[in-house]
Amino acid sequence: MAYRTTALRIDRDVALRERIISAALARVAEGGFVALTMQALAEDVGIATGSLYRHVRNKGELAAEVFAVASQREVDALATSVRGPGCPQQRLAAGLERFAARAWHSRQLAFALIAEPVDPEVDEQRLFYREAYAELFVELLQEGAALGVFHVQQVNVVAACLVGAIAEALVGPLSPPARAAREAGYPALSLAEVSHALVTFCLRAVGAQSPEEER
Amino acid sequence: MAYRTTALRIDRDVALRERIISAALARVAEGGFVALTMQALAEDVGIATGSLYRHVRNKGELAAEVFAVASQREVDALATSVRGPGCPQQRLAAGLERFAARAWHSRQLAFALIAEPVDPEVDEQRLFYREAYAELFVELLQEGAALGVFHVQQVNVVAACLVGAIAEALVGPLSPPARAAREAGYPALSLAEVSHALVTFCLRAVGAQSPEEER
Structure with a gap:
């Protein structure tokens, strides 16, 4: 009993x-x-x-746990795309589009995960998950390079560039939604426009043909 | 008297x-x-x-002034390259190489300017200078697009991608020096290797031919 x-x-x-x-x-x-x-x-x-x-136990520990739960969902979503069906170029494009859509529709959460100033406990988690995103790109870049569809030598540097480009284009202070909120007259770009520009940028950057060029 | x-x-x-x-x-x-x-x-x-x-008056104001002085030097250095002689591709490459070398040799300062958690007064300055870097890229991208050597549609998104890629590859937690300092066994890349990978990434990303492809 x-x-x-x-x-x-x-x-x-x-x-x-x-x-x-x-x-x-x-x-x-x-x-x-x-x-x-x-x-x-x-x-x-x-x-x-x-x-x-x-x-x-305390707020720092709680914030770190919330950060981990939310970030793991993003990493899982990206992993599903980049490890999914299709050729490496399609999987990179699909992963970027999915990431862009998620960030677009949960702007405050994306900002909290990527750019908001946070406690040191959360910063440690941020580092861990930033490496997890980079690791997914490294895996995909190596696979694409082996197949001859990507042309990259320093996969770690290229993965860092991708993570930086994605974060700044979608969430950081230079991202279109952040600029539109700050600057009167800044053109209101749609998710489709931003997502397409990001996909084109990243595919070309890794030496793949961009979707237009393939057509 | x-x-x-x-x-x-x-x-x-x-x-x-x-x-x-x-x-x-x-x-x-x-x-x-x-x-x-x-x-x-x-x-x-x-x-x-x-x-x-x-x-x-106080530490916040002083930090903001120091930030502005140091950042203005970086913006001026980048401006000298991207507005200098040569075709747009060469000027983009030269600007990236110069930025990379400066960040490499003044690692702590580069981290302080780009990624260190700072007071709100400094954060305002950081936003201002991040926009200044982006503006230089927008100017160069527009010039290169008009000449048909760059192929970009959303110049603001592409400029944000460039700023993000550069910051993450050279200074952020995924940059090779940061990873080498953190992870035993991470390959010690040279400035030349990282700089070359970054230049190739960015030139391709904007639809220019990378240096190898031109040869």
């Missing part, structure tokens, strides 16, 4: 912790890491702040 | 302020913005911390 009570309690704790993480993720997706305070989160979940601290 | 004393005093103040800014720049180049404290700076200059505050 004592055992059963404990098991039930553990189940309840696990369920509550999941609710906490999802509520924290929703908060970051809505307002960035700056909006993730323990007090506001406790209110979202409907528990006392003191109870919240029984489930998460 | 009173006028002369005042003029002399103003000259002395101007000279001291210049010494303060140079000492602050040297400190940032050596240890990043984190090493820029008013106390340490006063010691470097050889004045009391109280006197330092007569010449600079």
Whole structure:
């Protein structure tokens, strides 16, 4: 009987912790890491702040966990495209298009994951996931180079260039949505226009034919 | 006589302020913005911390000024190359090579200017200078597109991609020197290797022939 009570309690704790993480993720997706305070989160979940601290040690640790959950989804989405069916060029294009669409439709979350100033615990996670993106590109670049469809020598440098180009074009301060929000009169580009420009840039950069050139 | 004393005093103040800014720049180049404290700076200059505050209002303002001075030098260096002699492809290559060499030889300063977490005052400057780099690329891309040597449609997106690729390949956490410092066994690439990979990546990305392809 004592055992059963404990098991039930553990189940309840696990369920509550999941609710906490999802509520924290929703908060970051809505307002960035700056909006993730323990007090506001406790209110979202409907528990006392003191109870919240029984489930998460501190804000830094919580932010790092939220970062990891959200980033792993992005890495998984990119991996599904770049390891999916099709030739390497198509898979690179598909991965970029998918990444662009996700960043476009979850702008605040993309900013939080890629560019928002964050606590050191989160910065460590950011480094880890930035390497994970780069690693996926390295894998694809090597495969494409072996098949003769990509022409790259320093795969690590090229992967870094790709990660930088993608982040700046889609999320950073020079990305069209960021500039349109800041500068009156900046042309409002569509996702399709930005995504197409990015795909063309990256395919050419790795020595593949761009979609137009193939036609 | 009173006028002369005042003029002399103003000259002395101007000279001291210049010494303060140079000492602050040297400190940032050596240890990043984190090493820029008013106390340490006063010691470097050889004045009391109280006197330092007569010449600079506070640390945020000083950091922003140092950032602007150092970034303007980088923008000027890039401008000299991209507006210099030669065809647009050569000028893009020359600008990238120069930027790469400067970042390589002043690694800590490059990190401070591009990637170090900084105060909000400095972040504003960073945005301003990031736009200045992008603007130089936009100008060159438009010129090259008009001459038919570059093939780009969304010049602003392509300029953002270039800025991102350069920053990540040379300075960010995925850049070869950063990875070599972090990971045992990461190949120690030379400046020439990284610079060449970056130039090839960027020239191809804008639809120009890469140096090899031209030969």
